[in-house]
Amino acid sequence: MNKNTYILIVEDSPTQAMLLKRLLTNHGYQAFIAKNGKEALVSIRQNRPDLVISDIVMPEMDGYEMCRTIKNDHSLRDIPVILLTSLSDPEDVIRGLEARAEAYVTKPYNEDTLLTKVKAILEMDIRQEDDEKLEIHLKDKYYTITSNRQQIMNLLFFTYENAVQQNRELIKVQNELKKLNEQLEEKVEERTADLKAEIAERKRVEQSLKEVNERLKELDRVKSDFLSTVSHELRTPLAIIREGVSLCLDGVAGETTQPQQELLTNAQDNVDRLTRLINDLLDISKIEAQKVSLWRKSLNLCDLVQRVKKSFEQQAEKMNVQLKTDLPDKSIVLFADEDKVMQIFHNLLSNAVRYTEAGGEISIRVEEKEEEVLCSVSDTGIGITKENLPKLFSKFEQIGRVEGPGYKGTGLGLAIVKGLVEKHGGTIGVESELGKGSNFWFTLEKVPFPKILIVDDDENVVQEVRTLLSEDGYGFWEAYNGIDAVTLARKEHPDLIILDMVLPGMNGYEVIGRLKQYEQTQAIPILIISAYSVDEKRLHQIDIPSAIPIQKKPINHVELRRNVTELLIKE
Amino acid sequence: MGERKKILLVEDELDFAKMVKIRLESLGYEVSIAGDAYSGTQAIIKSTPDLIILDLMMPAGGGFSILERIRSIPAKATIPVVILTGKTIDQALKEQAETYGVSAIFSKPYDSVQFVQKIKTLLMS
Numbered sequence: 001m002n003k004n005t006y007i008l009i010v011e012d013s014p015t016q017a018m019l020l021k022r023l024l025t026n027h028g029y030q031a032f033i034a035k036n037g038k039e040a041l042v043s044i045r046q047n048r049p050d051l052v053i054s055d056i057v058m059p060e061m062d063g064y065e066m067c068r069t070i071k072n073d074h075s076l077r078d079i080p081v082i083l084l085t086s087l088s089d090p091e092d093v094i095r096g097l098e099a100r101a102e103a104y105v106t107k108p109y110n111e112d113t114l115l116t117k118v119k120a121i122l123e124m125d126i127r128q129e130d131d132e133k134l135e136i137h138l139k140d141k142y143y144t145i146t147s148n149r150q151q152i153m154n155l156l157f158f159t160y161e162n163a164v165q166q167n168r169e170l171i172k173v174q175n176e177l178k179k180l181n182e183q184l185e186e187k188v189e190e191r192t193a194d195l196k197a198e199i200a201e202r203k204r205v206e207q208s209l210k211e212v213n214e215r216l217k218e219l220d221r222v223k224s225d226f227l228s229t230v231s232h233e234l235r236t237p238l239a240i241i242r243e244g245v246s247l248c249l250d251g252v253a254g255e256t257t258q259p260q261q262e263l264l265t266n267a268q269d270n271v272d273r274l275t276r277l278i279n280d281l282l283d284i285s286k287i288e289a290q291k292v293s294l295w296r297k298s299l300n301l302c303d304l305v306q307r308v309k310k311s312f313e314q315q316a317e318k319m320n321v322q323l324k325t326d327l328p329d330k331s332i333v334l335f336a337d338e339d340k341v342m343q344i345f346h347n348l349l350s351n352a353v354r355y356t357e358a359g360g361e362i363s364i365r366v367e368e369k370e371e372e373v374l375c376s377v378s379d380t381g382i383g384i385t386k387e388n389l390p391k392l393f394s395k396f397e398q399i400g401r402v403e404g405p406g407y408k409g410t411g412l413g414l415a416i417v418k419g420l421v422e423k424h425g426g427t428i429g430v431e432s433e434l435g436k437g438s439n440f441w442f443t444l445e446k447v448p449f450p451k452i453l454i455v456d457d458d459e460n461v462v463q464e465v466r467t468l469l470s471e472d473g474y475g476f477w478e479a480y481n482g483i484d485a486v487t488l489a490r491k492e493h494p495d496l497i498i499l500d501m502v503l504p505g506m507n508g509y510e511v512i513g514r515l516k517q518y519e520q521t522q523a524i525p526i527l528i529i530s531a532y533s534v535d536e537k538r539l540h541q542i543d544i545p546s547a548i549p550i551q552k553k554p555i556n557h558v559e560l561r562r563n564v565t566e567l568l569i570k571e
Numbered sequence: 572m573g574e575r576k577k578i579l580l581v582e583d584e585l586d587f588a589k590m591v592k593i594r595l596e597s598l599g600y601e602v603s604i605a606g607d608a609y610s611g612t613q614a615i616i617k618s619t620p621d622l623i624i625l626d627l628m629m630p631a632g633g634g635f636s637i638l639e640r641i642r643s644i645p646a647k648a649t650i651p652v653v654i655l656t657g658k659t660i661d662q663a664l665k666e667q668a669e670t671y672g673v674s675a676i677f678s679k680p681y682d683s684v685q686f687v688q689k690i691k692t693l694l695m696s
Contacts, residue, residue, distance in 0.1 A: 232628050232657035236584050239657070239679035243590040246683045252597045275680055282659060295662035339662050562666040 005122060006047065007031045010040040010054035010066065011084075020053065023111055024118070037061025041069060044076060051122060053082045053105070067099035080121045084109065093159050094138055097145045103158040106166065113165060117158070124154070220289075227285055234278050242271045273410075280412035283343075284395065287419035293569050294337040294423060296447065298473030301332040301341070301373060305364055308345040312353060320358040326365040332373055333473055335447045340420045347413040348377040348440050355438070356381035371446055372426065378439035384432040392430060393418045417442070450495035450568050451475035455485040455511070456529070457503050461555075465498060465529075468557055469564060482506025486514045489521045496567055501530040509538055525567040529555065575601040576694045579620040581611035581637065582655070583629040587679070591624070591655075598687065600694070608632035612640050615647055622694055627656040638671040648672075651693045655679065 007029050011017035017033045024031040032049070034040035036058040044052065052070065056063035063083050070076045080102040085092050096104060102121055105114050134145040134152075145152070247253055249264045256264065286292050309323055316323045334341075345364070352362045360380040367374045384392065396411040421428045425445030432438035452474050456462050462478050470476070477492055479485040482503045489497060497515070501508030508528065515521040528534055578600050582588040585606065592602045603620075605611035608629055615623065615637070625634035634654060641647040654668055654676040668676055675689045 231659055235657040235679040236587060239681065240584070240587045240590060242680035243587070243594065243683065247590065247593055247597075250597075250683070252593060271680065279659070295666075337662065556670070558666075558670050562670055565666065566663070 005029050005051070006049045007051045007053060007118070008034060008040060008043055008047075008049040010034045010037065010052060010058070010063065012036055012055065012058040016055070023114070027115055029118070037063065037066030037069070040066055044070065044079065048076075049079060051080050051082065051118065053084065053118070055084050064095050064099040067096075067101045071100040080124065082117060082121060090138060091141075093155070094136060094143045094145075096155055096159075097136075097152060098143050100146065100151055102151065102154055104155070104162060106162050110165070223289060227282060227289075227291070231278070231282050235275070238271055238275055238278070242268060242275075245271065277410045277412075280410040280416060283416045284412050284419070287416065287423070292340075292419070292423055294340060295565060295569065296335050296337055297565055298449070298471065299334045299336045299338050299341065301334055301336075301366060301375075301444075302327045303331075304338065304342060305345065305366060305375075308342060308349060309364060311346075312349050315353055316362070319353065319356075321353060321356050322361045324361065324363040326363060328366060328368055330368070332366065332368050334373065334444060335449045335473060336424055336444060340423070341444065344417050344420050344442065345375075345377070347417045351413060351440075352377050352379040352381065352438075355379065360437075369443075372443040373446065374441060374443050376439055376441035378437060380437040383434040383436050383438055384430070385434050389430060389432060393428065449473045449475055451477065451492070452564070453477045453479060453485065453488055453492070453494040453497045455479045455482070455497065455503065455508075456500040457481060458500070461500065461529070464555065465560070468555075468560065472561065472564075474564075482508070482511040485511050486521075489515055489524065490518055493520055494524060496564060497524055497526045498564075499526055499528055501528060501534060502532065509535075512539070527560075527563055527567055529560075575599060576621040577601045577603070577618070578622045578624060578690075578694075579603055579605060579611065579614055580624045581605045581608065581614075581629070581634065582624070582626045583607055584626070594683065594687070595690065598691070600690075608634070608637050612637050615641050615650070616644070619647060620650065622690065623650055623652045625652060625654050627654060627658055635667065635671065638673070642671060653677065653689065653693070655681065 005028075007024055009017055009020050009024070009031055011020065011033065012035050017035075021031040021033055032043065032047070034043050037054075038061045040052065040054065041061075043049075052067075054063040054066060061069075063085075067081045067083065070079060070081060077100075081099075082103045082105055083096055083099075083101045084105050084107050085096070086107050092104075102124070103117055105117055136143045136145055245264050245268045248256060249261065249268065305325060305327060309325055312323060349362070349364070356362055356379045362377065362379045365374075365376045365378070393414050395415045418428050421442045421444070425447065426443040428440070428442040430438060430440050452469065454462050454465050454476060455478075456465075457480050459480070462480070466476050466478070477488050477494060479488050482505055485497070485499070485503075486506070488494075499508050499511060503511070506514075508530070512526060515524065515526070528539075578595055580588055580591055580595075580602055582591070582604065583606055585604075588604045588606075592604060595602045603614065605614045609632065611623075611625075614620075623637075625637060627634040634656075638652065641650070651674045652672070654673055656664075656676065657679045658664060660676055660678050665676065674693055677686055677689075
């Protein structure tokens with residue numbers, strides 16, 4: 001039956017037209033195409049189709065006008081018309097009614113819906129009769145509907161059906177959206193859980209890092225303890241051996257023969273050698289473990305050189321080596337660790353004496369430069385080959401050793417010297433010519449002397465502290481009340497504050513509290529001097545990271561100087 | 572020659588203490604040994620020695636704990652003290668010793684010539 005059913009497609013887009021034609025042809029209808037309303041009317045008049053499916057927006061004549069024309073023509077009005085519309089506006093419905101179309105199909109159409117409608121329309125009895133006119137008011141416009149009741153109902157139902165269909169699709173889309181939304185939420189939750197796990201993991205790592213850090217600190221401490229324990233444990237038996245040998249040598253345990261004396265002297269010399277080796281090993285271990293802290297004080301360098309020279313004079317004389325110094329007239333006062341600087345000179349001089357032959361000469365030179373002091377120890381000794389120079393400051397490198405009587409090196413002396421010079425912010429070097437001699441030089445940084453703020457309302461105390469500490473070369477500020485103390489500290493950033501607790505206005509506790517508030521003053525070490533006992537609990541509450549040494553009046557001079565030095569040590 | 576001068580040696584290493592005792596007795600001094608900080612402190616309180624020789628690292632309190640205790644007793648505050656230690660003598664140790672009025676520090680093993688010289692000087696005054 002379909003084969004004899006003739007459908008006219010009115011569509012200006014060739015692609016759309018062909019698609020629709022193929023669909024209809026595939027379902028057994030005969031379909032033809034017209035490009036616009038005008039062409040369609042010609043075709044309808046000639047061929048009288050069973051159904052017209054028409055687009056609305058077309059050139060020449062649009063779908064409504066074409067439909068109206070069909071429905072106004074008595075010979076054509078029974079041909080049903082389906083309009084393809086987007087139905088985006090209620091006006092579209094009115095216009096369809098006005099044009100007396102039988103049905104709508106919304107674009108883009110669902111193929112099944114379209115085919116169902118086509119079938120339904122074709123089976124419908126469509127007889128157009130004249131009816132009363134119906135006036136409709138919509139959006140400030142009047143429309144006259146002349147369709148019969150069946151047409152109206154059909155069209156409205158189709159519209160309704162369309163709406164339902166669209167609604168269904170909307171619901172479907174909504175459901176899909178909901179599903180997507182749920183999936184999204186799940187993903188967000190998953191991701192949140194991941195993030196939470198990640199944060200927890202990070203916290204865990206942080207915690208374990210902290211623990212590792214603590215452990216390292218502990219190990220570091222154990223290492224330090226170990227060094228001092230080793231030192232103690234090794235020295236005690238050595239001391240017993242040395243004293244035993246020494247007592248025998250001194251005849252305390254009875255007379256000794258000449259060969260016995262020689263053997264015992266040999267033993268004693270080697271105990272001394274072992275002692276030096278242990279001392280040097282401990283020194284180098286401390287340097288390498290960065291455990292050397294400098295006990296910096298005012299140091300008169302030329303005085304120190306004279307003292308070192310004096311300690312070697314006897315040995316030099318015995319070896320017929322001349323010791324000379326070349327020092328500036330003006331004294332050089334450094335802020336340095338006396339013991340360590342002494343050790344530097346001592347080790348260099350020991351080497352020089354050891355490697356210089358009789359008749360030779362050793363000279364110590366000191367020269368003050370802009371930012372550092374240049375010191376040197378040169379000799380007319382055996383010298384060092386070029387190849388050996390770079391190895392010189394490494395551990396256990398003894399090059400071309402020519403030992404003096406009874407005094408053997410440890411192979412650590414220069415490595416220690418290098419470490420100590422570097423700790424003093426200096427550099428070390430050597431020039432040497434084989435057979436002519438060597439010149440070891442090093443520099444010591446001229447570290448500025450620390451400045452101390454003295455706070456006490458008693459002027460006599462301020463002057464006492466000042467006089468006492470000025471021997472050590474420090475610079476000073478003075479404050480006689482708490483407010484001035486805080487102001488001065490913030491402005492000048494002293495390296496240390498010596499603070500009385502009983503002050504007019506703002507007391508010592510309040511001063512400390514203030515100082516801890518400001519970034520530029522909170523790290524300044526504080527030494528408390530007080531005539532009264534200090535409320536340590538209260539001090540603790542102000543949050544002082546390290547305990548503050550407390551110095552009761554009257555001031556113990558030795559203790560004060562020691563505490564000041566200790567507090568000024570910067571790691 | 573008057574009364575023999577009395578020296579108290581506080582040292583936990585008995586082998587070493589014996590050696591030092593022999594050395595000092597050979598010089599004519601009377602030497603007694605205390606093996607730890609507690610008996611050392613007791614000995615000083617009971618009978619005032621003319622000189623104290625102190626080890627620093629001993630179990631249950633080192634030499635400084637003894638000094639802390641006896642320096643507050645006026646009658647004992649001026650007894651000369653010599654430290655004999657296995658520790659490395661650094662500036663910090665020197666200054667700590669100075670705070671307690673220590674007369675000399677020797678590290679083990681000591682140079683017996685210098686050690687004897689110092690003891691003699693301290694006991695002469």
